[in-house]
Amino acid sequence: MKLLKILCLLIATPLAAQDNTITLSSTTSTQNSGLYDYLLPIFTKDTGINVRVIAVGTGQAIRIAQNGDADVLLVHHRASEDAFVNDGYGTKRYDVMYNDFVLLGPKSDTTNITSLHSFFENTAKTGKYPFISRGDDSGTHKKEQELWAKFTQTTPKGDWYREIGSGMGATLNMAASIDAYTISDRGTWLSFGNKRNLEIKWSGDEVLLNPYGLILVNPEKFPHVQADRSQIFADWITSPRGQTAIGDFRINGKQLFCPDADKTKAEKIIACPAG
Amino acid sequence: MSGDPTLWGIVGLSLRVSLSATIIAAIFAVPLGTALSMGRFFGRRGIIAISSSLMALPPVVVGLAIYLLLSRAGPLGELGLLFTPTAMIIAQSVLIFPIILALTTEAVTPIETTYRPLLHSVAASRWFRLRTLITDARFAIATALLAGFGRAIAEVGAVIIVGGNINGVTRVMTTTIALETSKGNLELAMALGLILIMLAIIVNVFIHWLKSMGAKYQQVSR
Known part of the structure; x- marks a missing residue:
């Protein structure tokens, strides 16, 4: 008892x-x-x-x-x-x-990005570097989908496009591990502890406001x-x-x-x- | 974070939730598991087979089911239990109930086989047989409880869904590790993981100690 x-x-x-x-x-x-x-x-x-x-x-x-x-x-x-x-x-x-949202990519890629438009177009065309997508119906994921739709008029497909269905942190951990591109809100990026080879590749466009x-x-x-x-x-x-x-x-x-x-x-x- | 009250609060909540879940699951599973080893009724094999299979129940599925049950939009929403430690205890109880049930049945069956002729010869009542078996198999049953506890304290899928990982309220060891990993604080996450492993080792040492105690006890009593 x-x-x-x-x-x-x-x-x-x-x-x-x-x-x-x-x-x-x-x-x-x-x-x-x-x-x-x-x-x-x-x-x-x-x-x-x-x-x-x-x-x-x-x-x-x-x-x-x-x-x-x-x-x-x-x-x-x-x-x-x-x-x-x-x-x-x-x-x-x-x-x-x-x-705002920022475009992150590996320091090792020295290709000069001239605009968001060209980045999304080229990435979809060449698939040279992987792109990690949240794939979890989050605000960041929705924004990313809007960017693909706006700049390429298609839904991204291919081995290079990886939907991982995880939070921002897990996405950044993966992008940092395999030298990939991804989209993150600036707050999470600045406070993230495992940046490794990632750096901001593009930011400042009005479409990236969050x-x-x-x-x-x-x-x-x-x-x-x-x-x-x-x-x-x-x-x-x-x-x-x-x-x-x-x-x-x-x-x-x-x-x-x-x-x-x-x-x-x-x-x-x-x-x-x-x- | 090391050594501060927050950390001890998290470790304490982990222990509290998983210990409570183990006790609750045991209250139902131990007598039922013992009865399963005694009885020769219809459907017994089926129940044993199902409980053994449910040992592999994925924590996220249990978490989701309890979430739907306790959500305000769900049948038990009135209770307002979602995102509380109580919800976490319920989810873990459900998760480890089949484990304790199956392992208890397995542990008691050989003892029951040995005791059966004796208990029948004195025409012992069912209640007396149940009590005798639980008492005499208690070391083996303790192993079942600790296996259930080990599963409960190590899982993250169920507690993160029904608890919500609220700082200072429902944040436990495993959900903290998941959170720190997602913040990129891999060293801190690993350090927390080591504390969790230490707890697991303590639990295992305890199991082995109990087993050797049980073996001694049974030798003496023969």
């Missing part, structure tokens, strides 16, 4: 600790960069609200929120975000921040969501205090995300997080 008591304690303790908490469904790119480890303690200190982060690909993050398993969504694929709100799963979308949006899950659809606390989170992260904190976040002295909730500020600067 003593055993049974201990067992009950072991299982029940986590249930007691759920007060004043919201669940944030978000992307691996924001998590892996270390942004949440830096930002959320400041938010918790200001408001007393704890945030639990589930970091998965944008596709899965949206799916989790659609099932009502999260209170707030913070992802980076505008079309999916708008669909989420239009379908009634979310109440409102907020601009939060942005950075905006993040925050959406509150609709309490009319899911009565159990923490709507009040989620609203506090949205208000805080778009407030000058939250926005300044995002802009101050640095890895090795480099800014990773540019706050953009304030619409009175000037246009987005494409090279904002200078890499």
Whole structure:
């Protein structure tokens, strides 16, 4: 019977600790960069609200929120975000921040890239270096597919094109191991610890902008969501205090995300997080 | 990260989740496995065959099934258990139940064969037979439990789906290793892996120690 008591304690303790908490469904790119480890303690200190982060690909993050398993969504694929709100799963979308995508490739390839257009065309034609695709329905994967469609009007096919169905980190690990090209958000790239022979081959085009949006899950659809606390989170992260904190976040002295909730500020600067 | 409270929290949660899962799975699997070794009823061989096959159950499949069950959109969504350690305990219990069941049946069967004539000659009740067998086979059964525990503490597929790898809440050894690998922190990931291997070694040494204890015990009692 003593055993049974201990067992009950072991299982029940986590249930007691759920007060004043919201669940944030978000992307691996924001998590892996270390942004949440830096930002959320400041938010918790200001408001007393704890945030639990589930970091998965944008596709899965949206799916989790659609099932009502999260209170707030913070992802980076505008079309999916708008669909989420239009379908009634979310109440409102907020601009939060942005950075940009970068094209990464092996240092050993000295071919001069003259434009994104020519890179995608040549890669599809020659297949000389492998290209690693996330292949996991994440925001980065969707962006990459858009780039192929835009520049080559086809879906890439061949031995050189490898869809690995993994997160950004696993993709970077693989690209670094086999001297391949890939697309990454700048935040994950800057904070990544295993760069080896990879370097930025191209960046700065407007098409590579990577905006993040925050959406509150609709309490009319899911009565159990923490709507009040989620609203506090949205208000805080778009407030000058939250926005300044995002802009101050640095890895090795480099800014990773540019706050953009304030619409009175000037246009987005494409090279904002200078890499 | 070495030596800081975060690391010990992660190791502690790993142990807590996997130990609880082992105890829960054992509460059901040990009596059932013992009964399977005693009985000669219809369908017994079928159950044994199925439980042996389910030892190879992929953790991600278990994780996905429990996820669908506990999701707000699922049948048990009202409980709000998804992304909690409780969900992880449930998933691991389901995962290792067949392992403990099959290994218990296998461990108790030879002892049952030896005891059968004696237990029948004193017309022992079923309940008494079950208790006697579990008591006398306890060292062999402990091996089954530790095998289940080893599987639970080493798996990543189920806990990452139902737990969500939330920092400080549902982050365990294996999900931390997966996360650090994805951040490119390969050395840190490997160091964590070494701690996990150390735990596995401790578990294995324990198994062998129990086995030798059991062997001694059975020699003495004969």
